[in-house]
Amino acid sequence: MSQPDETTRHTALHDLHVELGARMVPFAGYSMPVQYPMGISKEHIQTRTHAGLFDVSHMGQVLLKGENAAKAMETLVPVDIIDLPAMKQRYALFTNERGGIMDDLMVTNAGDHLFVVVNAACKEQDINHMRENIGDKVEIEVLEDHALLALQGPQAAAVMSRLTTISDDMIFMTAANLNIDGIQCFVTRSGYSGEDGFEISVHNDDAMQLARTLLAQPEVEPVGLGARDSLRLEAGLCLYGHDLDQDTSPVESSLLWALSKVRRVDGERPGGYPGADIILAQIANGVERKRVGIQPQGRMPVREGAVLTDTEGHEIGKVTSGGFGPSVNGPVAMGYVKTQLAVPGTDLFAIVRDKPVPVQVVKLPFVTQKYYRGK
Amino acid sequence: MMSTIKFTEDHEWVVTNDDGTALVGITDYAQEQLGELVYIELPEVGSEVEKGDAVAVIESVKSASDLLMPVSGEIIEVNEELDADPGKVNEDALGAGWFLRVKLADEGELDELMDEDKYMESLED
Structure with missing residues (x-):
């Protein structure tokens, strides 16, 4: 059932969703569009054949600042963050002491800081987790005033190229500061649909204008959370709280590829994250x-x-x-x-x-x- | 007796015939709420069902929901075309998208259902 309005948060694009005729549902404390009049199935196909615009502003965007940010972050994830090159992005997992997964996340080396995106339902927990464990080593800035838009699909790059300049070396899992139609954005070439695409972090004050500009492109239609779920499932991608949880380890969840070599037994910086003993033993002995x-x-x-x-x-x-x-x-x-x-x-x-x-x-x-x- | 259409609060419809049978389906409002249907599981012909029984499963991309019998009786026919093309319910919920035909056990049960005016009114709330 829907929650009372006073406890349901709105993203910067809420009024646009309503205007577009979206069916709004409560999700992780936010009122979010599950689908637009086009419907889940057609929105899904739209994203696979053209381009879809998703509002994923409910997700948590966090900046980790300070020269020790990468080193500190490595104490929480089984992933190589120290050697992550500037403007490169990596998939990571917060693990717990039992070797289970607290959340899955994206970490980008944005040059002078790390840009971290966490799941909406976990963001309070994740932010507390970072504050408690690495808060004395890094400055943690939660981007409460930023929206996150995902433009996904085979024509996403053509749309972006019309509105900004994308260099040829902006490949999957890289980032760039881009001016899109006059709006300053931090963009990563990533997403959760299995298609080529971009995730665009933008100030709330500019989010509406950016969304309208993107939706005005002939290739782009708005796509809701319903199709986001069917797209990621077809693409074999995990949804936290369903396929991943506190009692499931990265080895059990077939995410071995996400556990960087340098953080394994034979690596330069083995272990050193919560549950490392359990996870490294699982890599050696199986699950x-x-x-x-x-x-x-x-x-x-x-x-x-x-x-x-x-x-x-x-x-x-x-x-x-x-x-x-x-x-x-x-x-x-x-x-x-x-x-x-x-x-x-x-x-x-x-x-x-x-x-x-x-x-x-x-x-x-x-x-x-x-x-x-x-x- | 002319055929009449009645509705339930759960958005099923039932159209009675003067031979003591009735067709059952879901309303246009229901199919619109569910979105594109991808699979429908129909009951077995010959089964005796009670009013309120969940006799069919309606699967959309997003979720599974039940068709609840608006009346009691024996299922004497099901719309087998829905096996191959559940989208018929989206296209024509009150016509080609019918679910099943039932031999009514108690025609008095129809009096407990809403007529069209009342049902349309209930959607506005």
Whole structure:
């Protein structure tokens, strides 16, 4: 149910969403557009074929300042931040003492500071976590007065090139300070749709004008949180609180690629983050369960919470995200299964409304990621 | 008796025939709220159902919801075309997008449902 207005926060683009006819829902304490009149399915396809504009201002934007910022941040994440080159971005995880995941985040070396983006539902926790653990070593500035817009899709770069100058070396996971149609923005070439795209941090005072300028481009339509979810699921990307949580480690969640080599046992700076002993032991010895793609064999969607069984009916895991993939034109899901069954091609059942539905373990993603990695 | 259409608070419709059967579906308002439908699970023909029973599952991109029986009776036919094309409900919720035909157990139950004027009025609240 919707929460009372006084506890629901609005982003700088709230009035625009309402004007565009969005269906607004409470999400992580904010009133957010779940879809526009176009509808989730068409918004999803729009993003895969043209470009979609998402308001993700509910996410937390935090600056870490001071010469020790990178070193301090490394005490909280299993990721190489010290050697992150200027204007490069990296995916990271806040881990807890049990080796579980507190949140997933993006860290950008913005030159004289780190620019950090955390999940909306976790931002209060994350900010407190940073203040408590590294607050004496770095200056932590929460960008309360900034919006975050994501422009995603194969035509996003063409749209941006019309309104600003993007250099050829602005590839996936790099950043730039750009003047977009007269508005100063901090832009990273990233996103969570599996498509090429940009995330644009802009002052609240300029957010409305920027959003209107972007929406005035013929390739761009507004896209809500509903399609954001189906896009990221098809792209095999985790959603915190669903596919990742405090009791799930980066090794279990098949995010080994995000754990930098220099922070592993044989690296230059092994460990040194919460739960490192547990996570490093898991890398060496393996884990009992793994996150995998789950492909339902029929048309029926298999959703979060569905129990997974082996072909003999023994419970062996659970679906953590599931729904219908408009680009795949069929149901898609991911979940956790016993490691010995985490092999593509393994036949399983998902229990949906007390009935077993045939599913298969598949390799993620369901659609090819189309990030721009240079010419 | 001419066929009449009645509605539930949960946005189902029921159209009665003078042979003691009725067609059941969801309203245009309901399909619009749900968005594009991607899968519909229909009940088995021959099953006896009570008013209020969840007999069909309606899956949109985002969520799964139930069709609750507006009346009691025996399911005598289901719209099998919805298997291949659940979008029929989005296109024509009160026509080609019907869900099932039921043999009414108690025509008196119809009196508890809303007529069209009352239903349209309820949507404005």
